[in-house]
Amino acid sequence: MIDQPKILIIDDEPLMRISITDAMIAEGYEAKGVESGREGIDCISKGKYDVIITDLKLPEVDGMEIVKASLKYSPKSKVIMITAYGSVDTAVEAMKQGAYDYITKPFSMDELLIVVRRLMEFRELEYENIKLKSEIDIKYAFEGIVSTSDKMQDVLEKVKVIADTASTVLITGESGTGKELIANAIHHNSSRKDNPFIKVSCAALPETLLEAELFGYEKGAFTGALKQKKGRFELAHTGTLFLDEIGEISPAIQVKLLRALQERRFERLGGTETLSVDVRIICATQRDLKTEVKRGIFREDLYYRLNVVPVHIPPLRERKEDILIIANSFAMKFSAQNNKPIQGISDKARELLVNYPFPGNVRELEHAIERAVILGNSREIQPSDLSDDILAFYNKDFKASMKVSYSEPLPEAIEHFEKEYIAKAIEEAHGNKTRAAERLGISRKTLWEKCKNHGLEKQQK
Ligand SMILES: Nc1ncnc2c1ncn2[C@@H]1O[C@H](COP(=O)(O)OP(=O)(O)OP(=O)(O)O)[C@@H](O)[C@H]1O
Ligand SMILES: [Mg+2]
Numbered sequence: 001m002i003d004q005p006k007i008l009i010i011d012d013e014p015l016m017r018i019s020i021t022d023a024m025i026a027e028g029y030e031a032k033g034v035e036s037g038r039e040g041i042d043c044i045s046k047g048k049y050d051v052i053i054t055d056l057k058l059p060e061v062d063g064m065e066i067v068k069a070s071l072k073y074s075p076k077s078k079v080i081m082i083t084a085y086g087s088v089d090t091a092v093e094a095m096k097q098g099a100y101d102y103i104t105k106p107f108s109m110d111e112l113l114i115v116v117r118r119l120m121e122f123r124e125l126e127y128e129n130i131k132l133k134s135e136i137d138i139k140y141a142f143e144g145i146v147s148t149s150d151k152m153q154d155v156l157e158k159v160k161v162i163a164d165t166a167s168t169v170l171i172t173g174e175s176g177t178g179k180e181l182i183a184n185a186i187h188h189n190s191s192r193k194d195n196p197f198i199k200v201s202c203a204a205l206p207e208t209l210l211e212a213e214l215f216g217y218e219k220g221a222f223t224g225a226l227k228q229k230k231g232r233f234e235l236a237h238t239g240t241l242f243l244d245e246i247g248e249i250s251p252a253i254q255v256k257l258l259r260a261l262q263e264r265r266f267e268r269l270g271g272t273e274t275l276s277v278d279v280r281i282i283c284a285t286q287r288d289l290k291t292e293v294k295r296g297i298f299r300e301d302l303y304y305r306l307n308v309v310p311v312h313i314p315p316l317r318e319r320k321e322d323i324l325i326i327a328n329s330f331a332m333k334f335s336a337q338n339n340k341p342i343q344g345i346s347d348k349a350r351e352l353l354v355n356y357p358f359p360g361n362v363r364e365l366e367h368a369i370e371r372a373v374i375l376g377n378s379r380e381i382q383p384s385d386l387s388d389d390i391l392a393f394y395n396k397d398f399k400a401s402m403k404v405s406y407s408e409p410l411p412e413a414i415e416h417f418e419k420e421y422i423a424k425a426i427e428e429a430h431g432n433k434t435r436a437a438e439r440l441g442i443s444r445k446t447l448w449e450k451c452k453n454h455g456l457e458k459q460q461k
Contacts, residue, residue, distance in 0.1 A: 005120055006047070009033040010040035010054040010066060011082070020053060023109045024116070037061025041069040048074060050123055051116055055082045056090060067097045075309065076161050078119050080112075145181055146329045149319035155182070155311060162309050163189035168261070170246075170306045171284040173313030175441045176363030179284040180244065182311060186282055187240040195239035198232045202253075203245035203443070210253055212269055215260070221270025233266060233277050240280045246306065247287035247298065248445070258302045281306070286443060316358040316365065323354050326362060330369040331381060342373055346380040356390045359441035364389075389439070419454040422447070426456070 007024045009031060011017040017033040024031035029051075034040050037058045044052065044066070052070055056063035063081050070077045078100035083091045091102040101115050145156065162169060163186045171179045180199075187197045205213055208222075216231030232241060249257065260266040265276045283306050292298035316323060327345060335342040345353070349372075358364050372385035383391065408416070422440065429435035437447040451457050 005029045005050045005123065007031040007051045007053065007116070008040065008043055008047075008049040010035075010037060010052065010058065010063075012036060012055065012058055016055070016082075019109065020112065023113065027113060027116070029116075029120075037063070037065055040066055041073075044069050044077065045073040049077050051119055052077050052079045053082065053112070053116075054079060056087070056094065057084065063099075064094060064097055067094060067099050071098050072309065075158070075165075075167075078123075080115055080119075082107075145178065145185060146326045147319070147322050148325050149321040151314045151319045152322060155313055156185075158309075158311055159185055160189065162186065162311075164191055165309075166280055168281045168306055168308040169283070169311055170289070170309070171282065171311045171313065172288070173284075173286065174315045174359075174361055175286050175443070176361035177313040177315060178362055179286075179313060180242075182313060183240075183242045183244075183282045183284060187242070187280075190240070190280065192239050192280060196236050197240050197242065198236040199242040199244060200232045201244045203248035207250045207253060210249065211256065214253075215256070215266050215268055216271075217269035218271040221268070225270070228268070231266075231268060233260060233279060234275060236279045237277045238279075240282055243281065243283040245285060245443075246283040247285035247289055247292060248443070251299070254299045254302050258299065258305060261302075261305050287446075316361045320354055323358070323365065324350055327353055327365060327369055330366050331373060334370045334373040338374055340373055340376075341379070342376070342381065343379045344381070346382050349381050349383045349386060352383050352386060352390055352393075356393050359439070361441065364441070415454075418450070419456065422450055422454065423456055426451075 007029045009017055009020045009024070011020065011033070012035050014035070017035060021031045021033035032043065034043060037054075038061050040052070040054060041061065043049070052066060054063045054066045058066075067079050067081070070079050079094075079098070081091060081094040081099045081102040083094070083102050083104050085105055087104075091104070094102060100119065103112055103115060145152075147153065147156065159182060169183075169186060171182055173179050183199075184197070187193060200210075200213060202210060212221075212225075212229070212231070214231050214233055216229050216234055217225050219225060219228050243257075256266070261281065263276075264279065265274050267274055289298050289303050289307070293300045293303050324345070327350075331342050331345060334340075353365070353368075360367075368387045368390060369381070371387060372381045376382065376385040422436070425436040425439050426433070429439060433447060434444055437444045440447065442450075
């Protein structure tokens with residue numbers, strides 16, 4: 001069943017706000033009124049509203065900002081803008097920015113209700129469409145993504161809504177959470193699905209090679225450029241370009257990328273011809289780019305270009321409901337692949353899995369189950385088949401090594417724990433920084449920074 005429609009009303013004039021809210025409730029909608037744009041954005045970022053009715057003129061945060069916030073946090077919501085008499089230009093501008101409709105003051109409640117009712121009919125139609133579609137192809141398109149948690153369902157819901165738009169998507173999440181899987185799902189559920197899906201791993205390449213990879217080069221552009229080569233932007237024409245680990249790119253590449261994104265134009269290295277492409281951009285990072293912007297490491301203008309539609313994938317430990325169903329699906333997959341009949345996972349092994357924090361997220365779970373299926377001797381996966389890390393988590397020594405004295409406030413305790421945790425990982429990896437970072441589920445660069453902050457540099461090789 002389709003839920004009761006929810007409406008948010010943002011207006012600083014109390015009389016207007018209350019009368020609209022009351023009229024919407026009388027019509028059978030769930031309605032909430034707030035008096036400032038700031039409160040409005042807060043509501044939009046937290047709840048799902050089908051319709052947002054906002055005054056254009058609000059102190060501090062105005063109606064245009066509400067449209068932006070709605071596109072960002074709740075792209076399915078439809079915004080109706082209330083504008084002053086005679087301000088058609090601003091109304092048109094609001095529609096360009098993404099508002100769904102507008103209504104000019106003074107208006108009667110009936111006029112507004114007609115607009116809202118039309119929107120609701122549209123919503124029901126959309127719902128029917130989605131339902132139909134979901135029965136036909138979403139089952140296939142999303143079959144790679146196993147989940148049951150509300151948090152992941154919200155992510156998938158958002159993915160379905162934004163897939164077939166041209167919007168740039170920024171996927172964030174820790175290592176192994178499924179960022180690439182989501183990027184794939186977005187492409188394969190867009191009308192570009194039969195066109196190229198091109199991936200660039202930005203962290204894997206040094207600056208000059210990355211530039212050549214992205215934009216291509218002309219023959220003779222540099223030593224070794226024996227013939228012309230097309231870049232990934234060109235190869236992705238009419239399709240999707242997936243820029244993985246975007247947080248790792250150097251300032252020089254950031255500038256070039258910004259221009260290519262703004263204008264969808266660029267030149268090959270050593271070339272003079274300006275090429276223009278039609279490419280949908282999806283990028284992913286484990287980093288908190290906003291913090292990187294504050295720290296001056298990532299360009300703010302590029303950040304806003306990329307963060308049009310943010311999709312955050314929560315770490316597995318924050319959606320523990322997913323652990324066992326993903327584990328089961330991996331168990332089935334690896335059992336079939338390796339021709340080893342496995343009936344399932346024993347109760348004790350399930351308990352260990354559910355309680356383990358999975359710093360390497362789904363990828364770590366995948367490897368743990370693959371290993372358990374290959375090495376195990378019984379029909380059910382047993383605790384002893386699980387990885388040392390999962391077992392060590394229960395190891396008494398490990399627990400005892402965490403000196404808990406409650407003598408310091410939580411932030412300091414967390415700092416100390418982090419230091420010990422990192423030092424232990426480095427020690428166990430015999431000083432191999434790459435392996436330690438993998439184990440901790442963070443990038444090498446993040447590990448390096450954390451070591452520096454904790455004064456652990458000397459322990460690394
Ligand atoms: N919900 C899920 N259901 C099934 N498999 C999943 C799910 N999430 C992730 N995986 C699997 O886990 C592995 C890691 O996923 P993916 O490569 O997409 O993660 P990532 O976030 O891009 O990681 P990294 O930051 O390290 O690049 C892949 O093999 C992927 O198929
Ligand atoms: Mg990835």
